[in-house]
Amino acid sequence: MSVAEGKLGKERARMFLLAYLTYxxxxxxxxxxxVALPSMALxxxxxxxxxxxxxxxFxxxxxxxxxVNGRLAEHLGAKKVITAGLLLSAFSNILFGFAKTAEAMVxxxxxxxxxxxxxxxxVVKIVSELMDRSSIGKAGGIFGTCFLVGSTFSLLFxxxxxxxxxxRAAFTFPSILITLHAFLFYICEGRWKTASKKAERDPPDEPIKGSIFTIEVIFIVAAYVSLQFVRSGFGFWAPAxxxxxxxxxxEYASYGAAIIxxxxxTGxxxxxxxxxxxFAHRRTTVIFAMxxxxxxxLLALHLSVNVEFAAKVILLFFGGxxxxxPHVMLSTILPIDYGGRYGAANMAGLIDGMGYLGTTIADPLVGLVIDSMGWNGATIFWTASSICATSLSYALWRIERKKVQLL
Structure with a gap:
């Protein structure tokens, strides 16, 4: 390996790490x-x-x-979009910590x-330009842990x-940290030149034309929406x-939630x-099984309401x-597989965006279910959502299998 190639590899590794820490x-x-929700509710x-x-x-x-930002990242660049987003998030969090009414908080x-x-x-746009196409699954899986590491640290912190x-302090301290990180990202990203220029010289993969209209993408989005229902339960409601x-x-509730x-x-x-x-890069087999x-x-979680706390934590670990x-494969790896390197931000924005639009219904619905039926009702809802995702994943697996048989 030449000196230039070694330098390029180090720059890409640094940028991969920076994108990982940034998200x-x-x-x-x-x-x-x-984490603040139980205290706020009281x-x-x-x-x-x-x-x-x-x-x-939200x-x-x-x-x-x-x-929207998937398109902006393609046209304006990830650097500007990320920096502006982090600063806006810090500003809104600081004001939230001083808010006095429900309306202002919403x-x-x-x-x-x-x-x-x-x-x-x-960040998907940044990382997709760094990956070796033969190892997207492994590299994408590693990068997909960035929000899990962020989740764990955030819950504990x-x-x-x-x-x-x-x-109220839970909204002030993070604002300070992400403001500092926004400036760190802006400065460090500006120093990363060689790898980005190399990526621009490489012929980009041709995006799959019309892919957003295919049955595969529709099933991917639907399966992701179903998994987002479960994820909102594990993320938003787990400490409560x-x-x-x-x-x-x-404090122990936040530690228990951090096991997810x-x-x-690992997953x-x-x-x-x-x-x-x-599986020769065939993702749907793994998605279906998981x-x-x-x-x-989730069915075991529903049936084990009265078990010891330690046993429940073990179930939450395997639930996570x-x-x-499959969540990382749907939101990180498949957007790169389907969208190509230069269309990865668009595909990631579409899939993840539609997933979160689904949770717009799920979050208030789960709140209503808990108020009327208790936590048993919530676990039933999450189990049904997972079964739906399994059915859609099975359909994706069948489509992929037919394509392989035709080759």
Missing amino acids: GAYYLARLNLS ELEYSKVVWGVMGGS SAVYGIGQI ILWTVNGYAQSTGWPS SGCIVSRFGW YIFEVHRTTL PLGGL AIFSGWISDRF TMFLSFI LALYG
């Missing part, structure tokens, strides 16, 4: 609401429907913003939803802040679920690696593993 940083100003005495509407409005704007969290939507399409300084069902302290993304780390890396290593496993885990494996 993880977004979660500091996102999952802090989930102090402010709003119904769960109000919190569900807040989560749903998801609606986040979903639309993903589609508006500010909705603004934060748009700010957060700048992240995923932009926010739990520590809330328990020591109160829930543990806090209320097991009567733990808020830790399981997801994300494993799913990408095994699809490259044993969504089926997720359905069984079975959820985030």
